[in-house]
Amino acid sequence: MADFGYKIQEDRQINYDSNDRTLFYFLKRVEPSISLCIGCGTCSATCTAGQFTQFDLHKIMLYVRRGEKVHIANEIKKCMLCGKCSLVCPKGINTRNIIFQTRKFIHSNK
């Protein structure tokens, strides 16, 4: 068949009716401070991993919140658990523990 360069586009919408937010609810339980995030990005700005790779902590947390889990398992590996992000967060969020718990969750759900 002739290739006209068209392909079926994936749906880009965040589908709040079908998304699976269990990871977020789990994190809310074990580290309630996650709810306080306003996405100011200070954590990402200070993160060493984020300077050289695509890794972006505040975005990951937002994806988790929205139930968009696709890339999280891969992304979260890039963190070195240095804890700098926790030091700078104006909301006093324990970001390091959020990452730690996310890894635990992903590991136990494999």
Add this chain to the structure above:
Amino acid sequence: MSKSVIVIGGGIAGMEASAYLSAMGFNVTLFEKDEKLGGHLLNWERLFPTKRLGSEVLTFLKKGMDDKIKVHTNSNITKINSENGKYFVTNDNNEIFEADALLITTGYDLFDARRKEEYGYGIYDNVITSAELETMFLSGKPIVNKQGKVPKRIGFVHCVGSRDRKVGNVYCSKVCCVTAVKQATEIREHLPECETYCFYMDLRMYGAKFEELYNEAQEKYGVTFIRGRLSEANETIDGSLLVKVEDTLVGRPLKMTVDLLVLMVGFEPSKGTKDIAKILNLSTNSNGFIEVADEHTLTNVTNLKGVFVAGTTTSPRTITNTINDARAAAAEIACYLNLYTIQSRNN
């Protein structure tokens, strides 16, 4: 004999409340710790959102202060006693003054930016506060950095000392967003070649004409707004500053050098406010400001009968709101002293 009121703190709220109380026929004594009346207004060249001169507002306030008001400047309060519904106030000259009601208008202090070490205030030459930029405007001298160079790029950092659990202040200081927008446009007026950047978490443009000023900043003055909170600033070899921030809307880390970094410092309860709270045993709220009897309906009333509050003594607020609040406090005090029946609602 007419009843008397002692007002403690001669800033905007203290002046305007004194004016109204005196006009209503009460004997007013006003104490101010500094040499001059006017408080922080003395240090501000132009006011948001209209950029009219602060001195015009001060002139207006002064016009309200009639000759009957007894003003004591350079005067600190050391002791306050109460007996049979009267208050006895001692100042640092050991003079004792008597009053039927007290109004506390001791206001706010600006956040000490040294406490946010990662921004380098007090360490790096070219990190200044919003108040210091205002002093530059007020001096009428050319805008230059510490090395005497005309800045080509200036960054404004919002929320310094506000909305920040790490420094213990979770509240928003309300005035610094619009002040940053105002100052960025003024820089563009003074130095049309200088780029200006505002680093913000949220832009709080709630007041009348604030949004218009913001629109003007974008369209007419070309101020750039970057949504992200600085993680740190570092001095470079020529004294400029390298700032690191996440551009959260793009979703990528951003770095930039600026010749001058302006920290938008927030409000904290002033030393005077804290001292008076201690002397009187006034309740304070979780933010350290004076607690009001009801957040909606009794905003000038405290936990002590006969002791009232106005202005930034209870929370950060704009000049407009401070003036309104001072007049409201004067009305509240008049009702209390004249035993108007509407007072019975308060109990």
